[in-house]
Amino acid sequence: MVTQQEIDKEIAELAGRVTPGGHPPRLYPPYRSSILRSPRQPLTLVTDPDAIELWTPVFGTGDVTELDADLTVRHSGEPIGERITVTGRVTDRDGRPVRNQLVEIWQANAAGRYVHRREQHPAPLDPNFTGAGRALTDANGDYRFTTIKPGPYPWGNHVNAWRPAHIHFSLFGTAFTQRLVTQMYFPGDPLFAYDPIFQAVTDPAAQQRLIAVYDHDRSVPEFSLGFRFDIVLDGPSATYFEEDHQ
């Protein structure tokens, strides 16, 4: 396996590039798993206004309950760790709220351990924490989760590779073309510079859009620290003009 110094050098060579939407390139060699898992052929542009991808799956109140957004009440006891609330608004690129759509999250526990059989990190599991949650955005596009702050964890990309603490997010928009899977990071994490997954977003301004903001007004007294993570979904929507004229 290569050293952190070699990965740092590769990251530095690619740093600063501005990419469409700030999205990472699919091939980013410092993230070794991307080398054989990225297309070589150009993508094919679809402009058909009747494309099914301009509509989207729908989820309802039978699919998600309010309790699914609280990851700290799944078991008989309180999970170990710093309790946090993560809130934010989901919009499209024109600032229109994405209403009543599904937001799914998953994360490691406070010790940096996932509830997953393939997970090799010898940190303790927490019997009171699974680390998966779901919510529907409300009429303003807002979502809210109660959870605990995940720990950083080691992984096998290179020697001494550590992931900054993060919460995985999966989102649906007003079109299937707006689908997003991303990761939310915490401000000031010392591991950002060393992590090829975070650094795959090569534009520094785009990197900032992956980092939640600590928001003291959203901290709940005697209960939790508040982080705000607003999410802007990319991609076209079939309902653009229809909604614009309402």
Added chain:
Amino acid sequence: MSELASEPSSAALSRTWIEHRPTGQGVRLEPTPSQTVGPFFGYALPFPGGPDLAPAGHPDTVTVHGYVYDGAGNPLPDAILDFWQAAPDGSRTGTPGSLRVDASNGELLGRDGVRFTGFGRVATTGDGHWALHTLPPAADAPYIAVGVFARGLLHHLYTRIYLPDAPDDALLSGLTPERRSTLRAREDATAAAGRAYRFDIRIQGDESEETVFLDFA
């Protein structure tokens, strides 16, 4: 206005920018960048009955199945596919009820076996295999849209599954025969029961191998 139009230089500015920006002014917000789904989604994203889009026992049910391969021809044991399609009557609006949560214990029940929601989700097994049970999509939207997510994929990929008898639409007509064939499921006579089709997804390969992936710009 210059502040609104400029690139946010910090997370704090980004937040202000979103909150105070009036909508409908033609100013485009910068999107949240994609990140890989990673290897550990298995206890969060799959749900019971995720592959079973077709209502229980429906006589028109078809099975579409295959493998997901990387550029070395190795199957991906840690990919997850989202499927989205029109209903057999051509309806594109979808129906809730894919997940269905049991309010008493928070467990997911999966679909009710009656409603066709249009949405399915399947994680590959350790050998890279996946299988979907669905109804053939309508003739005016004759394909199943697929979102491909996996460790190593920093941004998901879109493709489409066309069953053998689906007409050539605008997308298929614009492709070379070689590329077009990557989007056609093939009859699978070896399947044990019912109508079955094979559709492999090759994330990386030469022109004749690599699956056509789509950009909606």
